[in-house]
Amino acid sequence: MRSKLVLQAYLCFIGVLTALITYQLGINTVNSFSIDLLFFIGLLLANNRRSIETESGAFSLNYPFLLPVMALYGPLAAALVAVIGIMELEEFKQPLAVIIHNRGTIAFSALMGGIAYHSIFTHYGFTLAVTGSALAYLLANTLFFAVAKLVEMLTLDTRDGFLNDLLEILKTLLPSAALGAVFYYTYVYFSVYGLIVSYLFFLALRSQTLFGLLDTTYRLALIKSLLRAVWAKDPELMQHMERVAFFSRELARQYGYSPLKQRALDEACYFHDIGKLEIQDDILKRPGRLTQRQFETIKSHPERGARFIEEIPIPLRNRKTIRNIVLYHHERWDGAGYPYGMEGEQIPLEARIVAVADTWDAMTSHRCYKEALSIPDAITELKRVRGTQLDPAVVDVFLTILDDVLDKERKQASASLMDEKHSFPASW
Numbered sequence: 001m002r003s004k005l006v007l008q009a010y011l012c013f014i015g016v017l018t019a020l021i022t023y024q025l026g027i028n029t030v031n032s033f034s035i036d037l038l039f040f041i042g043l044l045l046a047n048n049r050r051s052i053e054t055e056s057g058a059f060s061l062n063y064p065f066l067l068p069v070m071a072l073y074g075p076l077a078a079a080l081v082a083v084i085g086i087m088e089l090e091e092f093k094q095p096l097a098v099i100i101h102n103r104g105t106i107a108f109s110a111l112m113g114g115i116a117y118h119s120i121f122t123h124y125g126f127t128l129a130v131t132g133s134a135l136a137y138l139l140a141n142t143l144f145f146a147v148a149k150l151v152e153m154l155t156l157d158t159r160d161g162f163l164n165d166l167l168e169i170l171k172t173l174l175p176s177a178a179l180g181a182v183f184y185y186t187y188v189y190f191s192v193y194g195l196i197v198s199y200l201f202f203l204a205l206r207s208q209t210l211f212g213l214l215d216t217t218y219r220l221a222l223i224k225s226l227l228r229a230v231w232a233k234d235p236e237l238m239q240h241m242e243r244v245a246f247f248s249r250e251l252a253r254q255y256g257y258s259p260l261k262q263r264a265l266d267e268a269c270y271f272h273d274i275g276k277l278e279i280q281d282d283i284l285k286r287p288g289r290l291t292q293r294q295f296e297t298i299k300s301h302p303e304r305g306a307r308f309i310e311e312i313p314i315p316l317r318n319r320k321t322i323r324n325i326v327l328y329h330h331e332r333w334d335g336a337g338y339p340y341g342m343e344g345e346q347i348p349l350e351a352r353i354v355a356v357a358d359t360w361d362a363m364t365s366h367r368c369y370k371e372a373l374s375i376p377d378a379i380t381e382l383k384r385v386r387g388t389q390l391d392p393a394v395v396d397v398f399l400t401i402l403d404d405v406l407d408k409e410r411k412q413a414s415a416s417l418m419d420e421k422h423s424f425p426a427s428w
């Protein structure tokens with residue numbers, strides 16, 4: 001409780017401090033105000049939930065829309081537009097301290113972006129001014145967000161990779177600045193109508209992403225049906241793939257993967273053992289112990305799988321995720337896995353996620369060489385290999401997901417039992 005109060009006090013303090021600094025610095029800058037500012041506020045409000053997915057990460061439309069305001073109306077005008085425009089209804093469900101913090105830091109970031117633009121523009125021209133102002137805006141924005149996260153980590157004992165967030169956002173600096181420049185020029189030359197046209201044109205281009213999504217959905221369906229045919233000899237294996245995909249998707253969601261990356265992961269789960277297609281059935285389905293040589297052959301399936309997927313035209317944005325899963329899903333957290341003996345966070349997160357889902361399913365399924373474990377025994381076993389074979393953090397997240405799934409199953413089972421009871425004839 002006390003640590004929560006410390007966090008809220010910190011958030012309030014930063015919110016008020018940044019608002020005061022913004023006002024003090026802002027009144028000494030050159031600003032002008034026009035009815036067009038309402039139009040920018042409208043654009044920001046309408047696009048608050050829209051983020052642009054690129055190869056290097058996702059970015060919001062906030063900076064691109066703020067740049068023309070920073071450049072043409074001044075830093076304080078940009079801060080005002082940002083405070084009103086960059087707002088989501090969801091935010092009002094948050095504690096007051098969060099709202100104050102966000103308003104103050106957003107105003108401050110827009111002001112910094114504007115000041116950076118004008119200071120650089122007078123000496124070095126437009127291109128460097130836009131890049132510099134995007135950097136100042138994103139850095140200020142990310143810095144406060146990162147520090148708030150750090151304070152939250154210190155006071156509430158939560159874990160999160162705030163440095164990663166910072167890097168992710170910096171990677172989107174150039175696309176964000178470039179889009180800002182496009183909006184700036186169309187607004188300068190063709191006023192609000194030009195900006196609307198360029199914005200609509202941009203949305204039309206973005207719908208390519210939608211086509212990409214449909215394409216991926218179609219491809220995934222095709223791959224699943226082809227694999228279904230291939231694995232038809234072994235229906236249990238197909239069910240295994242589906243269960244691994246289900247738990248991996250749930251884990252990916254908990255880890256905040258974007259919907260596109262969740263899809264890539266889903267696709268990858270159907271591929272993860274594709275290398276086994278090249279291995280003879282008498283080794284794969286051998287009931288007894290394998291010889292060293294046979295085991296070596298089995299251990300070659302991740303690399304065989306990786307070679308296999310090289311030949312499939314998977315879109316660039318999914319390729320890395322899928323390859324990581326196919327190649328590294330048998331690496332172990334303690335470094336004793338195969339094929340490379342990577343350890344800890346060297347192993348890509350998506351491979352650690354699939355490893356947990358895969359191991360769970362292997363434990364709870366019947367195989368020709370072993371019996372299935374009961375759910376409680378499998379949970380005990382999973383906890384035993386937590387930190388040796390599997391990433392302990394992913395196992396913990398998995399156990400909470402499993403809890404929910406089992407709870408749902410129990411409720412469904414008791415509901416159907418109740419239905420049966422109610423369907424008995426009255427004379428019983």
Ligand SMILES: [Fe+2]
Nearest residue numbers: 272273329330
């Ligand atoms: Fe495998």
